[in-house]
Amino acid sequence: NYPKRIFSGIQPTGNLHLGNYLGAVQKWIQLQDNGENVIWSIVDMHSITLPHDPKELSNNILKMTATLLACGIDPKKSILFQQSTVDTHAQLCWILGCLTSFTRLARLPQFKEKSETLKSIPLSLYIYPVLQAADILLYKATDVPVGQDQVQHIQLAQELAIKFNKKFGNTFPSICVVEDASQRIKSLRDPSKKMSKSDQTSKSRLDILDKPEILIEKLKKAVTDFTSKVTYEPEKRPGVSNLVTIHSMLTGKSPDQICSEVEGLDTGKYLLIYKLVLADVIVEKLNPIREEFSRLIREPAYLQEVLRNGTERATEIASDSWCEVRNKIGF
Ligand code: ADP
Ligand code: NA
Numbered sequence: 248n249y250p251k252r253i254f255s256g257i258q259p260t261g262n263l264h265l266g267n268y269l270g271a272v273q274k275w276i277q278l279q280d281n282g283e284n285v286i287w288s289i290v291d292m293h294s295i296t297l298p299h300d301p302k303e304l305s306n307n308i309l310k311m312t313a314t315l316l317a318c319g320i321d322p323k324k325s326i327l328f329q330q331s332t333v334d335t336h337a338q339l340c341w342i343l344g345c346l347t348s349f350t351r352l353a354r355l356p357q358f359k360e361k362s363e364t365l366k367s368i369p370l371s372l373y374i375y376p377v378l379q380a381a382d383i384l385l386y387k388a389t390d391v392p393v394g395q396d397q398v399q400h401i402q403l404a405q406e407l408a409i410k411f412n413k414k415f416g417n418t419f420p421s422i423c424v425v426e427d428a429s430q431r432i433k434s435l436r437d438p439s440k441k442m443s444k445s446d447q448t449s450k451s452r453l454d455i456l457d458k459p460e461i462l463i464e465k466l467k468k469a470v471t472d473f474t475s476k477v478t479y480e481p482e483k484r485p486g487v488s489n490l491v492t493i494h495s496m497l498t499g500k501s502p503d504q505i506c507s508e509v510e511g512l513d514t515g516k517y518l519l520i521y522k523l524v525l526a527d528v529i530v531e532k533l534n535p536i537r538e539e540f541s542r543l544i545r546e547p548a549y550l551q552e553v554l555r556n557g558t559e560r561a562t563e564i565a566s567d568s569w570c571e572v573r574n575k576i577g578f
Contacts, residue, residue, distance in 0.1 A: 249387055249389055249420035250284065250389075251283065251284060251389050251390060252284045252285075252286065252386060252387060252388050252389055252390070253278055253283050253284065253285045253286070253388065253389075253390045253391070253392065254285075254286045254287075254288070254382065254383050254386050254388035254390075254391055255271065255275060255286075255287055255288075255391060255392050255393060256287070256288040256289070256290040256293070256330065256379075256382055257271065257272075257287070257288075257289060257290065257311065257315075258289075258290055258291075258293055258294040258444075259289050259290075259291055259294055259304065259307040259308045259310070259311040260294050260307060260444055261307065261444045262310075262314075262444070262454040262455065262456055263311070263314050263315075263318075263454070263455045263456075264432075264442055264443075264444060264452040264453060264454050264455065265432055265442065265452065265453040265454075265455065265493065265529070266431065266432035266441060266442035266443070266452065267444075267455075268318065268455055269429075269432055269493065269496040269497070270394050270427070270429070270431065270432060271392070271393075271394070272315065272318050272320075273318075273496070274392055275287055275320065275325075275392070276318065276319040276320060278392070279319075279320065279321060279324045279325045280319075280324070282324075285324070285325045285326070286325070286326040286328075286386050286388070286561065286564075287315065287320060287325055287326070287327050287328075288327075288328055288329070288330045288382060288561075289308055289311050289312065289315075289327070289328070289329045289330060289554075290330045290382065291304065291308055291329055291330055291331045292330050292331050292336065292337070292378060293330070293375060293378065293379070294307075295371070296369055296371040296372040296375050297361075297369075297372070308329055308554075309544070309547055309550050309551075310544065312327070312329075312550045312553060312554060313540050313543040313544045313550055314455060314456070314536075314540055315327060316539070316543055316550075316553065317536045317537075317539035317540040317543055318455070318536055322553045322556060322557065326557055326560045326561055327553065327554070327557045328554060328557030328558050328560070328561040329554050329557070329558065330382065332554070332558040332561075332562075333385075333558060333561050333562050333565050335385055335562075335565045335566065335568070335569040336378065336381050336382055336385060336565075337378075337381075338569060339381035339384060339385050339568075339569060339572060340374070340377050340378045340380075340381040342381075342411075342572060342576060343377050343380050343381055343384070343407050343411070344374060344377050346407055346410045346411060346414070347377060347403070347406075347407060347410075351403070352373060352374065352376065352377070352403075355376055355399055355400065355403070356399065357375075357376075357396065357397075357399075357400070358372065358373060358375070358376075376400045376403050376404075377403075377407075379400050379403075379404065380400075380403055380404035380407045380408075383401070383404045383422065384404060384407070384408055384411075384419050384568070385564075385565045385568050385569070386561070386564050386565065386568070387419060387420050387564075387568060388420075388422065389420050389421075389422060389423055390422070390423050390425060391404070391422055391423075391424065391425075392425055392427065393427065394427055394431065395427060395431070396441075398424060401422060401424045402424065404422055405421065405422045405424065408420070408421065408422060409421070411572075415572075415575040415576055416575055418568075418571055418572065418575060429492075429496065430481060430488075430489075430492045432489065432492065432493060432496075433485060433486075433489040433492075434446055434448070434451040434452065435450060435451050435452065435453070435465060435466070435468070435469040435470065435489075436448050436450060436451040436468075436469075436470055437451065437470065438470060438485035438486045438488075438489050439485060450464075450465045450468055452465075453465055453466070453529065455533060455536060455537070455540075456533075456536075456537050456540055457533070457537075458537070459526075459530045459534070462526055462529055462530055462533070463523070463526045463530075466490075466522045466523075466525060466526045466529070467519065467522055467523075469486065469489075469490065469522060470486050471484075471486035471487045471490070471517055471518050472484055472486055472487065473517075474487075475515070475516070475517075475518060477490075477491065477505075477506050477509045477510075477512070477518065477521050478491075478506055479491045479492075479502035479503065479505070479506050487518060487521075488502075490518075490521070490522065490525055491505050491506065493525065493529070494525050494528060497528055497529065497532055498528060509521055509524065512524070
């Protein structure tokens with residue numbers, strides 16, 4: 248009998264893009280505003296599993312904090328904290344690492360993908376999902392909202408919770424993996440790929456902090472096809488369907504509703520007019536976020552205070568769990 252508690256994390260790498268916003272942050276804000284017990288972590292320890300620049304990392308942590316607040320994360324309703332400031336993440340990771348195997352981790356698809364291009368694979372990249380399990384179990388989280396790409400990692404966390412409970416006595420709740428059924432937001436330049444921070448192609452993604460001119464420019468160049476009708480057929484017409492998905496997730500209207508609303512519209516060559524209609528919707532949503540971000544980023548002392556307060560509240564929960572773990576394993 249564990250109280251419902253929701254945990255999720257985001258890496259402080261680069262800018263938040265519209266895929267992150269629609270796929271994660273917008274949902275976090277809904278959960279927060281529904282009065283759920285929620286914890287969000289800026290997972291800086293995960294972000295150093297690939298080479299990084301220290302100055303850039305510390306800037307990015309503040310930038311991500313300002314961005315999340317600007318999007319609507321409210322530090323009074325949510326616990327928002329920086330992962331590395333709570334020591335017990337690394338400590339629990341070690342314990343959980345003793346409960347899983349080399350071959351179990353090798354099966355995880357994200358590791359295969361990320362390591363493919365590397366000559367020398369950091370150990371941390373390999374055990375990343377164990378740290379992710381520690382992130383979740385430390386707060387006895389019962390619900391972990393993530394995209395489809397993360398489901399197998401949450402299953403590992405689930406497995407480790409069960410293993411720990413069996414070996415050392417009931418400690419962790421079972422984790423509810425809510426598979427996110429919504430469409431992933433796709434790259435504007437190649438709709439067969441997802442919109443991603445790691446995609447180096449400029450104009451492939453819409454960043455939350457892009458100015459209106461930039462957003463419009465990127466949307467105009469979004470790859471679609473030669474049919475000038477707006478339809479929602481993700482398999483057959485991934486380009487235009489991606490635009491409809493974005494439109495739908497921003498407005499809460501169904502894809503069918505969007506398509507019938509623009510039915511009579513003369514969409515012009517390459518759907519230009521539809522792209523401009525969508526650009527309006529996006530700009531209207533992102534303008535206030537960008538403005539709030541520029542206000543907040545000029546208040547580093549405030550941002551640090553928010554993070555400090557988050558650390559305090561997260562530590563309170565994490566210390567209790569860690570104490571329990573220590574005792575149970577005989578430390
Ligand atoms: P990225 O792939 O851009 O580096 P992350 O792996 O940091 O993004 O993911 C942060 C959150 O954003 C996760 O919950 C992830 O599922 C979500 N997310 C990332 N890309 C997309 C996308 N294209 N569409 C929907 N959600 C996404
Ligand atoms: Na990623």
